[in-house]
Amino acid sequence: MIVRIGSFRSRHDRAVVLIAFWLLLALLGPLCSSYDLGAIGSQPVFSGPSPAHLLGTDYLGRDTLARLLNGIRHTVLLCFASTVLSCSIGTFLGIAAVTARPWVEALTGRLADGFLSIPSLLFALLVIAVFGTSTTALIVTMGVIYTPGAYRTSRALAQRIARLDFVTVARARGESTTYIILQEILPNMAGPMITDVGLRFIYSVLLLSNLSFLGIGVQPPEVDLGSMVRENMLGMAYGSPAMIVPVIVIAVLTVGINLALDSSGGRR
Amino acid sequence: MAATIQVENLEIVGRRGKGAELPIVRDVSFSVQRGEMLALIGESGSGKTTVALSLLGHIRKGCRIAGGKIRVAGYDVTALTPHECRSIRGRIISYVAQNAGSAFNPALSIMRQVVEPALVHRILPRRDLEARAVSLFRALALPDPETIGERYPGELSGGQLQRLMAAMALMTDPEVVVFDEPTTALDVTTQIEVLAAFKAVFAERGITGVYVTHDLSVVAQIADHAVVLKDGAIKESGTVSKILFQPEDPYSQALLTAAEPRSRQADLARQPEQPSLLDVRNLVVGYGQPTSAGLPEKVIVNHVNFSVPKGSMLGVIGESGCGKSTLARAISGLQPWAAGELLLNGTPLAADVRERTPEQRRHLQLVAQNADSVLNPSKPIGQALERVVRFYGGLRGGAATRRVNELLDMVRLSPTLASRLPSELSGGQKQRINFARALAADPQIVLCDEITAALDTVVAAAILDLMKELQRDLGLAFIFITHDLHALQSICDRVAVLYAGQAVEVGPAVALGQGVHHPYTRLLHDSVPLMEPGWLEATQTRRLAEATPAPISPLSLDPGLCCFLARCPDRVSGLCDRVPPPVRSVPEGPRVLCHLPAFDRPEFST
Numbered sequence: 001m002i003v004r005i006g007s008f009r010s011r012h013d014r015a016v017v018l019i020a021f022w023l024l025l026a027l028l029g030p031l032c033s034s035y036d037l038g039a040i041g042s043q044p045v046f047s048g049p050s051p052a053h054l055l056g057t058d059y060l061g062r063d064t065l066a067r068l069l070n071g072i073r074h075t076v077l078l079c080f081a082s083t084v085l086s087c088s089i090g091t092f093l094g095i096a097a098v099t100a101r102p103w104v105e106a107l108t109g110r111l112a113d114g115f116l117s118i119p120s121l122l123f124a125l126l127v128i129a130v131f132g133t134s135t136t137a138l139i140v141t142m143g144v145i146y147t148p149g150a151y152r153t154s155r156a157l158a159q160r161i162a163r164l165d166f167v168t169v170a171r172a173r174g175e176s177t178t179y180i181i182l183q184e185i186l187p188n189m190a191g192p193m194i195t196d197v198g199l200r201f202i203y204s205v206l207l208l209s210n211l212s213f214l215g216i217g218v219q220p221p222e223v224d225l226g227s228m229v230r231e232n233m234l235g236m237a238y239g240s241p242a243m244i245v246p247v248i249v250i251a252v253l254t255v256g257i258n259l260a261l262d263s264s265g266g267r268r
Numbered sequence: 269m270a271a272t273i274q275v276e277n278l279e280i281v282g283r284r285g286k287g288a289e290l291p292i293v294r295d296v297s298f299s300v301q302r303g304e305m306l307a308l309i310g311e312s313g314s315g316k317t318t319v320a321l322s323l324l325g326h327i328r329k330g331c332r333i334a335g336g337k338i339r340v341a342g343y344d345v346t347a348l349t350p351h352e353c354r355s356i357r358g359r360i361i362s363y364v365a366q367n368a369g370s371a372f373n374p375a376l377s378i379m380r381q382v383v384e385p386a387l388v389h390r391i392l393p394r395r396d397l398e399a400r401a402v403s404l405f406r407a408l409a410l411p412d413p414e415t416i417g418e419r420y421p422g423e424l425s426g427g428q429l430q431r432l433m434a435a436m437a438l439m440t441d442p443e444v445v446v447f448d449e450p451t452t453a454l455d456v457t458t459q460i461e462v463l464a465a466f467k468a469v470f471a472e473r474g475i476t477g478v479y480v481t482h483d484l485s486v487v488a489q490i491a492d493h494a495v496v497l498k499d500g501a502i503k504e505s506g507t508v509s510k511i512l513f514q515p516e517d518p519y520s521q522a523l524l525t526a527a528e529p530r531s532r533q534a535d536l537a538r539q540p541e542q543p544s545l546l547d548v549r550n551l552v553v554g555y556g557q558p559t560s561a562g563l564p565e566k567v568i569v570n571h572v573n574f575s576v577p578k579g580s581m582l583g584v585i586g587e588s589g590c591g592k593s594t595l596a597r598a599i600s601g602l603q604p605w606a607a608g609e610l611l612l613n614g615t616p617l618a619a620d621v622r623e624r625t626p627e628q629r630r631h632l633q634l635v636a637q638n639a640d641s642v643l644n645p646s647k648p649i650g651q652a653l654e655r656v657v658r659f660y661g662g663l664r665g666g667a668a669t670r671r672v673n674e675l676l677d678m679v680r681l682s683p684t685l686a687s688r689l690p691s692e693l694s695g696g697q698k699q700r701i702n703f704a705r706a707l708a709a710d711p712q713i714v715l716c717d718e719i720t721a722a723l724d725t726v727v728a729a730a731i732l733d734l735m736k737e738l739q740r741d742l743g744l745a746f747i748f749i750t751h752d753l754h755a756l757q758s759i760c761d762r763v764a765v766l767y768a769g770q771a772v773e774v775g776p777a778v779a780l781g782q783g784v785h786h787p788y789t790r791l792l793h794d795s796v797p798l799m800e801p802g803w804l805e806a807t808q809t810r811r812l813a814e815a816t817p818a819p820i821s822p823l824s825l826d827p828g829l830c831c832f833l834a835r836c837p838d839r840v841s842g843l844c845d846r847v848p849p850p851v852r853s854v855p856e857g858p859r860v861l862c863h864l865p866a867f868d869r870p871e872f873s874t
Contacts, residue, residue: 165637166642166643166644168602169636169642169705171621172621172633174621174622174626175659183655187644187646188644
């Protein structure tokens, strides 16, 4: 739904292609490597690129490419899911706060303020300490953490739009609330909301990397980009690709998605 | 002696994004002698503000001066460095902006802001400047000139702030003052006070200035010379009397025709009395908790009564804040009311639009004020119209498209516009679409809330023509809410005058300006500037001649009393400040909410 709104123009197409590329890579990438994820080979640790290991080996002599593809899968899918979760709940609540009765706004507003006042890393530590670490727990936690931000953005946007004359006229015509939300309010807040989605995605990539760096993210032998960086810290001294490549992938992923969504959302 | 302002062959170009440079101002030349006032006249987008600001050496971002010379008080403005520009701004040339309400910093007291430009240029010590400010406040006829400087912008009215902004501009005794539509945002009754104060100060200090406006009757009062601009080029220039009374250029003539109050009433032959379509009975709308009397804490619309017969046009007029828009919202079912009732074809309407029947909603359509926000920016206009056609008429596919084209034709637009987005249309076109959307419902009555307020004179005149046509051809009834008395008089059959939420007068529109009226109606009618030089002075002299009773504080008054009491020139002490006013009906004339018997009115005594 992110890219469906509005007619397809080249900017939208570019964002669609980029998102599709990462999703495909996340889903199919791990099939491209014949190496077992956890298999410790006879190779020396932190070796450079070779025909057998295109990106060299990591601190245990495992194939870096296989681990990298697995890391991309976790990072992209986890963050994608949690962003969809936080942005859809946040947008829904934001619009509800504007169109429903006043007590809804009072309640959701205070709840959002409360959540925002808890440091996100601390909150994630707490949840994972209680429920243990699992993919579902990670997605839900990150989703919950970024919902208040999306809620605030969407509420501010919806509030401005709901006051405009064309919404007043639609209400005077007797249109249903559903029609007003879907046809009058949502299309006009899509641009800034898409930009906001880009931001939330980056936040969650960074949070997941942080969590994995602390060792409470994705658990071994599975891996995500953040934990790959942590495992291979020692490789920094050897200039090992096992440490450098995931860093570059994180940067390319976040900056690329953000630029693409920015330009497709900002231009209207 | 050289002219104080001399502009020669000025060319300003600008570009949007990375596009090619487009001319904004083309070959503009004019000069202003010392002590004269030049009016720059034009519609929005004609480049008048761009020219006025270029006198201060300010060019909007993305634009530049491509050629020509600007000399102001001996300085070559086009050749100044940014630093030099700053040193003459505020000292040699100053600027009075359109919207005084947003031009003041709400967190600082008036005096601090008024003396600031003079302090920046280190003209005098603060103490002397404050004394000068007080004398300017007095010259501009501001209330309590000694203490007004200690107050904050939020405590003052729009008209007062506009005069304070002029005081700020005049603090440094500049050679030239640029006024950019300073009275456009004001009500007529306030505008006349501000204009009178400006004019007195101009005469007293011999100010040289440029006055940007689109209102020709204001030009007649305030300027000596005038320049008519269109699309950045001068169409005609000369003395005000020449431009207003013997315009040569066809465009100036078109502007004048549009501004002229002319009647669009088809024929004055009395039509048979039509049955009433919409009745408003004792309507009370307000905000806050109900008080013991069962009325809301803050009453906005106070026991308003009127009716609209089938196929007729009722004008509702009043100043900003009088409750016009709240009334419109209540009638269209967006604002619940506290008391009273609303009848459509004799059946009571629910206060909430969702509780009205589809048929009732279809018959009563709202055309909202702001052409820019009234259409959904992400929907092509054909779709917007089709939605309404489908919503009420149930038409689909080819039938719906045919109906949309029919509607576009009805508002004199080409069917090819249907695929455009609102942002690709002009203000006038958007307002026509706005109308078409209301017509799509096939209504009996259309509620128009200030629909011409944001439009240029020529465009607004065309919209008024359209309304009259629709009334004639489709037998539509209209409620036309406005603050423009000329527009109202030219198309409406009846008029309701609203003051502080009360309908102080309801009567035939043709009777305005003659016969017996409520004192507020007279004030309103007298305050609309006429296009004759000297009108301002004549009106002011006449008002001064009327013995105005001592002012009374509106706060000490009982809310049941006459709402216009504090400003009324005709009030009778012992009667008006004791007893609520009765409703009186003048035969063949209006229904008036006032104590004064008809024969006591000034119109009758003269």
